[in-house]
Amino acid sequence: METIKIDKDLMNGKGEWNEKDHPRDEKGRFTDKGNSNTIKKHNNLYVDIYGINDIMNLEAFVPAKTISQAEEYAKNKLGVQICSYKGIELDIANELNAVVQQGIILCPKIKENLNFIGSLNELNNLYEKDLIDFYFQQFHSSVPQLGNDRCLNMAKAFAERLKIKFDNKVYAISYKKINMADERVKIYNKYAGVSINEVWGKDKNIILANVKKDVEDRWHPQGCDTIKSIFDHEIGHQLDYALNLRNNKHMINLYNSISKFNKSVGLSMYSNYSIKEFIAEGWTEYINNPYPRDIAMKIGKIIKKELES
Ligand SMILES: [Zn+2]
Incomplete structure (x- = not known):
């Protein structure tokens, strides 16, 4: 030792x-x-x-000159699938892009886990929307007699339970892909990567x-x-x-x-x-x-x- x-x-x-x-x-x-x-x-x-x-x-x-340019940079240049810097200050978005670029140059393998970079709050909103869609389809196809409104309400309740709960003290989070053949895990994995809490990133x-x-x-x-x-x-x-x-x-x-x-x-x-x-x-x-x-x-x-x- x-x-x-x-x-x-x-x-x-x-x-x-x-x-x-x-x-x-x-x-x-x-x-x-x-x-x-x-x-x-x-x-x-x-x-x-x-x-x-x-x-x-x-x-x-x-460095990008606008937030949408920073998002394009992340997707086109860094190869992340989803990027949203909504609510994040431009300098901070540029800094995250720069650090991710450096990380990829040093260790290209990290790209395998970088599906999302951007705002943690936006990540959670997009994740919740995907979960609502998923559960809505599930309820709608298995119990169609419930009707659209009830299916949607139930889907929202289920999605709410799975939404990411994070402490506002955290600056940034790195989510890791999970290796499981579950549809909900697949949705979660779409958002593996690095995100910044808007409370700090703004x-x-x-x-x-x-x-x-x-x-x-x-x-x-x-x-x-x-x-x-x-x-x-x-x-x-x-x-x-x-x-x-x-x-x-x-x-x-x-x-x-x-x-x-x-x-x-x-x-x-x-x-x-x-x-x-x-x-x-x-x-x-x-x-x-x-x-x-x-x-x-x-x-x-x-x-x-x-x-x-
Ligand atoms: Zn840490």
Whole structure:
């Protein structure tokens, strides 16, 4: 079992993130990633992204000028079947498209689970409509004597039960396809992918202020207080789905070898939630923090190895 070096500086409060040491551009991206192909030790922090950011940026991203253009980009360029950015601010829609594009360049297999990207609320509306249609057909063909109105009311009641219930605290969600030969599962699978909660996606200033606070509170990893990092977390889940990272023995050993306390201070409090969140949080720090800490480095290395195999 691997052991994690305890970051004493961090634990005694000296190793705080110093924002002014890490300049950013106007979009909040770090600009000090110049040596991303090399590993350098610097004050016990590592400057390295193992070239992963360079790979992901191989193809330039062209931001859309309107929401409908962003939706077209997602469908035509990224190959997702359904995209709706209704109610989402353009910059946020562009950021999700950009991050998904980078994820696909890095790991084309994630496309298999990307049927939908866009607004979580719209996802739920479309999903509900499909379920109502499905149940209406079921009732109508099996008990036609009920009549259209009753069939529709019953269909709506059944669809309501299956609708996705989500906590408004969540920024974004990654749904995973389920492998089952059930018509309702097929409908659900149409919406596998990455979605952003409209409550947060409608205004980048609101979401940025919250994410910044999350990082200060150690809820999310250091260096991960941008909109990009929220979506990178979701791509971390997509990589887990594509590469089965949660069952990777090195990942399991790593997860089990670090105490809850050390995960909280050395990665993030949220990483304690499950091995799935541990992977997503580690991935996010690995590619966003120009000085990824030990745990993120180890998670990143395992993922990189899987990407290369
Ligand atoms: Zn997550």
